[in-house]
Amino acid sequence: MPKSKVTKPPVKADEKTAEPKKRSSKHPQLLRGMKDILPESQKYWNYVRKLVEQLAEDYTYEMIDTPILEETSLFTRSVGENTDIVEKEMFSFEDKSGTNVSMRPENTAGIVRAYIEHGMLDRPQPVRLFYWGPFFRYDRPQAGRYRQFHQFGFEAIGDNNPIIDAQLIVMCQSIYNTIGIPVVTQINSVGCKKCRKDYEQLFTDYLSSRKKFLCEDCKRRLVKNPLRVLDCKVKECKEILADAPHIVDHLDEECKEHFVKVLEYLDEADIAYQLNPFLVRGLDYYTRTTFEIWPEKDDGSQSALGGGGRYDDLTEMLGGRPTPACGFAGGVERLVISMREKEIVIPQPEPPDVFVAQLGESAKKKALRLVEDLRIKGIRAASNFSKEGLKYQLSVAARLRVKFSLILGQKEMLDKTILLRDMEGGSQEVIDYNKVYVELKNRLEKTKAIIQNRNNQIEE
Numbered sequence: 001m002p003k004s005k006v007t008k009p010p011v012k013a014d015e016k017t018a019e020p021k022k023r024s025s026k027h028p029q030l031l032r033g034m035k036d037i038l039p040e041s042q043k044y045w046n047y048v049r050k051l052v053e054q055l056a057e058d059y060t061y062e063m064i065d066t067p068i069l070e071e072t073s074l075f076t077r078s079v080g081e082n083t084d085i086v087e088k089e090m091f092s093f094e095d096k097s098g099t100n101v102s103m104r105p106e107n108t109a110g111i112v113r114a115y116i117e118h119g120m121l122d123r124p125q126p127v128r129l130f131y132w133g134p135f136f137r138y139d140r141p142q143a144g145r146y147r148q149f150h151q152f153g154f155e156a157i158g159d160n161n162p163i164i165d166a167q168l169i170v171m172c173q174s175i176y177n178t179i180g181i182p183v184v185t186q187i188n189s190v191g192c193k194k195c196r197k198d199y200e201q202l203f204t205d206y207l208s209s210r211k212k213f214l215c216e217d218c219k220r221r222l223v224k225n226p227l228r229v230l231d232c233k234v235k236e237c238k239e240i241l242a243d244a245p246h247i248v249d250h251l252d253e254e255c256k257e258h259f260v261k262v263l264e265y266l267d268e269a270d271i272a273y274q275l276n277p278f279l280v281r282g283l284d285y286y287t288r289t290t291f292e293i294w295p296e297k298d299d300g301s302q303s304a305l306g307g308g309g310r311y312d313d314l315t316e317m318l319g320g321r322p323t324p325a326c327g328f329a330g331g332v333e334r335l336v337i338s339m340r341e342k343e344i345v346i347p348q349p350e351p352p353d354v355f356v357a358q359l360g361e362s363a364k365k366k367a368l369r370l371v372e373d374l375r376i377k378g379i380r381a382a383s384n385f386s387k388e389g390l391k392y393q394l395s396v397a398a399r400l401r402v403k404f405s406l407i408l409g410q411k412e413m414l415d416k417t418i419l420l421r422d423m424e425g426g427s428q429e430v431i432d433y434n435k436v437y438v439e440l441k442n443r444l445e446k447t448k449a450i451i452q453n454r455n456n457q458i459e460e
């Protein structure tokens with residue numbers, strides 16, 4: 001008999017492709033590259049968010065929210081005018097006052113703007129900030145690439161010590177390790193303004209002699225911003241780049257020492273990394289360390305789960321005082337796709353304490369109040385008022401995994417009582433309605449103690 005093939009459950013289309021269904025003129029549909037995060041996906045999102053928030057708390061990073069809409073010049077001056085993000089991918093428009101605005105394609109620029117604008121230089125340095133939110137890039141949608149996507153990120157502003165870079169990498173790896181996604185850190189150094197100048201000349205000379213083989217975009221980049229050729233994904237350009245001089249071989253003494261220190265700290269922390277001389281990242285603001293977190297088994301698409309690096313010149317580029325900084329951002333959608341592919345099990349949330357079921361109009365009215373009264377007193381009560389039948393309501397209670405249900409019918413209304421049903425054994429007892437809170441609380445505490453006892457015995 002042929003062996004039956006074990007097939008993994010497919011990753012949901014809404015997570016993976018971001019492709020909308022066929023357009024119909026009958027009703028509005030999702031825009032291309034956008035996606036809904038449906039209730040059944042939220043457990044992954046909540047889990048990642050809680051993990052990131054806990055990590056931020058552990059490493060004393062404080063939450064910051066910046067606006068989705070910023071002046072376009074913020075991104076042209078920081079991310080860079082000749083980068084793909086600014087040239088091709090920004091959602092930009094003129095607002096009603098005639099200001100050129102863009103929906104943020106990333107957050108480092110916005111955070112540095114906020115750092116300067118709110119005088120954070122006067123706070124103890126480094127200022128450690130973290131964020132979570134939506135970002136927008138008008139790119140060609142494909143697996144793991146959307147026009148609206150979400151990032152979490154950490155920025156440490158005001159310290160040039162290489163241990164900051166290493167600690168950020170330790171933090172990032174910890175997220176993926178905790179979740180159970182095997183990753184590898186790719187790392188490089190792109191040096192500083194000074195050492196990059198010499199390298200740029202060397203690199204331009206190398207490319208100029210091969211110009212005719214470059215794609216049209218790269219021919220243009222060669223004149224305007226040669227280093228951006230290193231971001232090119234076109235096969236012919238990649239082949240030319242394979243023999244190009246490496247920036248890491250042309251670092252000045254200070255940058256070299258900084259990079260060596262970052263690597264030493266990573267070795268000390270037992271963090272595995274791969275040196276990648278082509279990792280310049282597609283944004284102009286980087287200096288010295290650049291790094292990306294890749295899935296361990298990369299399928300060739302090199303869809304990084306996250307990336308970051310040092311940006312010591314960015315504060316100055318945006319009009320502030322020179323302030324060294326380093327940061328990282330992770331893509332949430334790509335992480336959730338990996339979690340689903342790896343069938344990562346999310347710890348189930350605690351079920352509600354009780355389900356309130358009712359029969360008849362007057363019981364329904366009373367139950368409405370009871371649910372809210374219990375909630376205010378700290379008992380999480382679930383209900384479903386949409387259907388009348390008791391059987392249906394109890395099936396909802398079972399699905400919610402509650403230990404107890406309260407049942408209020410016409411008889412109980414007349415007697416001023418309520419039924420308390422143990423959902424596991426199915427036994428029911430009549431309780432004085434006025435004592436419902438006390439009785440329920442006792443039962444819940446008893447059940448909790450039994451479970452605790454059982455868990456202790458298992459541990460022993």
Ligand code: HAM
Nearest residue numbers: 106108145146149304305306307308309327328329331
């Ligand atoms: P980035 O590499 O452009 O860096 O983006 C970081 C991560 O966001 C990517 O590795 C990827 O997981 C996710 N991402 C980017 N574009 C998309 C997209 N179109 N669809 C889905 N996910 C996407 C930055 O944004 C820098 N601001 C990171 C940083 C922080 N550098 C220093 N501090």
